[in-house]
Amino acid sequence: MKNKNMNLLEIKNLHASVQGNEILRGINLTVKAGEVHAIMGPNGSGKSTLAGVLAGRDAYTVTQGEVFYNGQNLLEMLPEERARSGLFLAFQYPVEIPGVNNSYFLKEALNAIRTHKGLEKLDAIDFLALIKQKVKIVEMDESFLNRPVNEGFSGGEKKRNEIFHMAVLEPLLSILDETDSGLDIDALRTVADGVNKLRSQENAIVVVTHYQRLLNYIVPDVVHVMKDGRLVLSGGKELALELEDRGYDWVHEEAGQTV
Amino acid sequence: MNNETNTIEEFAAQEYKYGFVTDIDADSVPPGLNEDVIRLISAKKQEPDWLLEWRLKSFRHWETMVEPHWQNIKYPPIDYQAIIYYSAPKQNSLLKDMSEVDPELLKTYDKLGIPLREQEWLAGVAVDAVFDSVSVATTFKEKLKELGIIFSSFSEAVREHPELVRKYLGSVVPSNDNYFAALNSAVFTDGSFCFIPPGVRCPMELSTYFRINAASTGQFERTLIVAEEGAQVSYLEGCTAPMRDKNQLHAAVVELVALDNAKIKYSTVQNWYPGDKEGRGGIYNFVTKRGKCAGVNSKISWTQVETGSAITWKYPSVLLIGDHSVGEFYSVAVVNNYQQADTGTKMIHIGKHTKSTIVSKGISAGHGQNSYRGLVEMKKNAVHARNFSQCDSLLLGDKCGAHTFPYIEVKNTSSKAEHEATTSKIGDDQIFYCKQRGLSAEDAVNLIVNGFCKEVFRELPMEFAVEAQKLLGVSLEGSVG
Ligand SMILES: Nc1ncnc2c1ncn2[C@@H]1O[C@H](COP(=O)(O)OP(=O)(O)O)[C@@H](O)[C@H]1O
Ligand SMILES: [Mg+2]
Numbered sequence: 001m002k003n004k005n006m007n008l009l010e011i012k013n014l015h016a017s018v019q020g021n022e023i024l025r026g027i028n029l030t031v032k033a034g035e036v037h038a039i040m041g042p043n044g045s046g047k048s049t050l051a052g053v054l055a056g057r058d059a060y061t062v063t064q065g066e067v068f069y070n071g072q073n074l075l076e077m078l079p080e081e082r083a084r085s086g087l088f089l090a091f092q093y094p095v096e097i098p099g100v101n102n103s104y105f106l107k108e109a110l111n112a113i114r115t116h117k118g119l120e121k122l123d124a125i126d127f128l129a130l131i132k133q134k135v136k137i138v139e140m141d142e143s144f145l146n147r148p149v150n151e152g153f154s155g156g157e158k159k160r161n162e163i164f165h166m167a168v169l170e171p172l173l174s175i176l177d178e179t180d181s182g183l184d185i186d187a188l189r190t191v192a193d194g195v196n197k198l199r200s201q202e203n204a205i206v207v208v209t210h211y212q213r214l215l216n217y218i219v220p221d222v223v224h225v226m227k228d229g230r231l232v233l234s235g236g237k238e239l240a241l242e243l244e245d246r247g248y249d250w251v252h253e254e255a256g257q258t259v
Numbered sequence: 260m261n262n263e264t265n266t267i268e269e270f271a272a273q274e275y276k277y278g279f280v281t282d283i284d285a286d287s288v289p290p291g292l293n294e295d296v297i298r299l300i301s302a303k304k305q306e307p308d309w310l311l312e313w314r315l316k317s318f319r320h321w322e323t324m325v326e327p328h329w330q331n332i333k334y335p336p337i338d339y340q341a342i343i344y345y346s347a348p349k350q351n352s353l354l355k356d357m358s359e360v361d362p363e364l365l366k367t368y369d370k371l372g373i374p375l376r377e378q379e380w381l382a383g384v385a386v387d388a389v390f391d392s393v394s395v396a397t398t399f400k401e402k403l404k405e406l407g408i409i410f411s412s413f414s415e416a417v418r419e420h421p422e423l424v425r426k427y428l429g430s431v432v433p434s435n436d437n438y439f440a441a442l443n444s445a446v447f448t449d450g451s452f453c454f455i456p457p458g459v460r461c462p463m464e465l466s467t468y469f470r471i472n473a474a475s476t477g478q479f480e481r482t483l484i485v486a487e488e489g490a491q492v493s494y495l496e497g498c499t500a501p502m503r504d505k506n507q508l509h510a511a512v513v514e515l516v517a518l519d520n521a522k523i524k525y526s527t528v529q530n531w532y533p534g535d536k537e538g539r540g541g542i543y544n545f546v547t548k549r550g551k552c553a554g555v556n557s558k559i560s561w562t563q564v565e566t567g568s569a570i571t572w573k574y575p576s577v578l579l580i581g582d583h584s585v586g587e588f589y590s591v592a593v594v595n596n597y598q599q600a601d602t603g604t605k606m607i608h609i610g611k612h613t614k615s616t617i618v619s620k621g622i623s624a625g626h627g628q629n630s631y632r633g634l635v636e637m638k639k640n641a642v643h644a645r646n647f648s649q650c651d652s653l654l655l656g657d658k659c660g661a662h663t664f665p666y667i668e669v670k671n672t673s674s675k676a677e678h679e680a681t682t683s684k685i686g687d688d689q690i691f692y693c694k695q696r697g698l699s700a701e702d703a704v705n706l707i708v709n710g711f712c713k714e715v716f717r718e719l720p721m722e723f724a725v726e727a728q729k730l731l732g733v734s735l736e737g738s739v740g
Contacts, residue, residue, distance in 0.1 A: 055691075055695050056694070056695075057691055059687075078694075079691065079694040079695060080694040080695075080697055080698060080699050080700075082695075083694065083695050083696055083697040084697045088695075089695050091692065091695075094692070095688045095689050095691075095692035096689075097689055097692065097693070097706075097707060097710070098683065098707075098710065098711070099707065099709075099710025099711045099713065100706050100707060100710040101710070104706075105693075105696070105706065106696075108698060108702065108706060109693075109696035109697045109698060110697075112696075112697035112698055112699075112702070113697045116697070148710070165696065169696070169697070
């Protein structure tokens with residue numbers, strides 16, 4: 001069994017580029033089971049790039065460094081293998097898949113994960129019972145189950161649907177990329193409550209945001225500041241408040257600082 | 260890991276599953292076409308004089324015609340003198356029952372998943388199996404006969420029910436209708452005939468399974484379905500052919516006649532050999548299909564899933580003559596590698612309050628070119644006619660093409676035609692999103708494509724909807740990495 005002291009994610013000196021431009025310039029980060037980490041930072045600092053590299057999006061080229069996930073060499077795994085092994089990305093811009101029913105999509109996804117784990121596939125009846133319970137976690141209307149994945153959803157509804165996917169797939173490591181943007185204050189609260197219900201000693205969450213307000217609800221163990229492709233400062237949850245007050249400019253670009 | 264940029268273009272088309280050849284003695288005529296060949300075909304089939312005359316008239320007309328080239332497809336000139344117009348497996352042409360069918364043929368159909376022994380086939384489906392130029396077996400004939408339903412090979416219908424054949428042959432697609440219909444009328448060899456008497460609802464799916472086996476042969480079959488007053492029938496055709504590097508011509512004619520209150524549902528799952536990855540070989544599928552809603556309240560519904568053939572060129576159409584008659588066209592056409600399709604429908608509204616629905620889903624992958632071409636015509640007297648058309652195109656990759664040519668002619672003021680069209684592309688973003696949820700690229704494409712086609716698939720008889728979905732998966736296999 002996983003325990004609280006186990007390193008679920010270990011990133012060592014990660015460099016990655018897009019079309020020849022280096023975006024990630026030496027990321028170091030360790031996330032243990034049971035932890036919540038927040039990554040904050042200005043627009044364009046490379047937060048989504050990091051999330052994308054971890055999920056295996058191959059618009060990015062890793063030029064240096066290593067990443068271990070749950071004891072495996074993450075960079076050698078296919079994106080779908082990463083997902084099946086419990087790595088989940090809540091997209092900053094969730095993608096619409098016209099014609100494909102949201103719950104059918106999730107059933108296929110869950111069964112791919114279950115098959116990978118050596119579990120039996122869930123049949124339609126058991127699956128339906130499961131998702132009826134899971135929609136409650138994010139207080140999502142059941143009508144969204146039978147609509148095509150994200151098609152015509154508002155920005156906030158898409159974000160809520162991402163967390164619903166997370167609730168159903170029960171990942172080990174979740175990366176939430178700006179899940180708060182697009183959510184009004186009430187929705188933010190319910191979605192954050194939903195995420196909190198999914199926290200456990202076995203899993204870990206990396207919350208990417210550039211607003212502090214989400215962190216009032218999802219309280220992180222560690223806060224990191226990303227600037228120009230590096231994590232330049234790390235601290236406790238108070239750091240988020242300080243960033244809210246003072247902005248990012250005062251943070252020096254010296255990697256590895258701890259407040 | 261930087262291989263996703265070209266994933267969507269990658270096409271390692273998987274082997275065509277039905278590409279084997281059956282080694283069987285065939286009775287063939289030499290290649291070439293002239294009046295003697297037609298007389299020979301007619302004699303082999305022991306046809307009455309009127310039919311021979313009809314063939315010869317069609318042939319003489321065909322000789323005056325030129326092959327049309329307005330369509331959005333390209334192919335080298337066809338040498339009509341190099342085609343074999345008749346090839347039949349050697350067997351007693353008048354079989355008493357299935358036990359007389361050559362075991363090689365039974366094996367062929369087993370391999371294709373179409374067992375001809377009645378007890379092994381899906382209980383609700385009667386099958387006519389056409390092998391090259393002739394029908395080799397028809398199942399459940401006796402059972403259907405008790406209800407007055409005639410379901411037999413075309414040749415047998417000519418022998419047993421000449422008056423019915425003579426009455427309806429060419430009544431929907433005249434022998435001079437177009438170049439390929441004229442050619443078919445001159446040389447057609449076999450096909451299926453269905454007749455549903457007044458008030459009878461056919462209790463099982465009728466189906467014809469077409470198989471091209473011999474090399475260099477053309478397949479020119481004819482299907483004629485007549486549903487009399489209040490009759491109902493659902494009919495399905497399936498097609499496969501061996502893999503060969505030379506193109507083979509398939510020019511069929513299908514005629515449907517629905518009298519008052521009759522309903523005909525005609526479904527096609529077309530999986531002729533599509534050619535190889537470089538576009539070598541494959542079937543030219545040039546077919547004329549037309550239904551006539553002759554009676555009031557009659558309904559003709561075409562559903563087609565076209566995944567095979569090097570070139571598919573056809574427009575299953577409906578003449579809406581009876582008042583309140585209904586025409587429907589549901590189509591999925593898939594092109595991959597170098598396949599081309601120019602397909603669609605014609606809905607000709609003649610009677611009052613006639614209604615038509617067109618749902619066309621075109622999927623293009625590889626270097627495939629897919630065109631929807633449709634005509635909706637509302638004549639002057641077709642008052643209060645309605646049409647709704649939906650034409651959607653889905654692209655996988657950026658070397659393929661989708662084209663839409665809708666023609667709408669409304670000649671009265673009370674009628675309405677609505678046309679909607681969309682084009683979308685399966686993007687890397689969608690594939691990545693699916694992968695991030697644990698699905699492989701292949702599963703992702705299947706999911707999206709099946710979602711795209713579901714309005715059409717739900718029109719298919721159930722057993723075949725599942726088949727069609729699988730077929731689509733196979734046709735698009737390798738389209739993304
Ligand atoms: N596909 C791409 N092509 C070119 N530049 C990109 C691409 N994706 C991201 N970038 C650049 O990388 C930098 C980091 O972007 P991103 O990771 O989205 O930042 P954040 O999520 O922190 O706002 C930005 O300058 C952005 O323009
Ligand atoms: Mg971002």
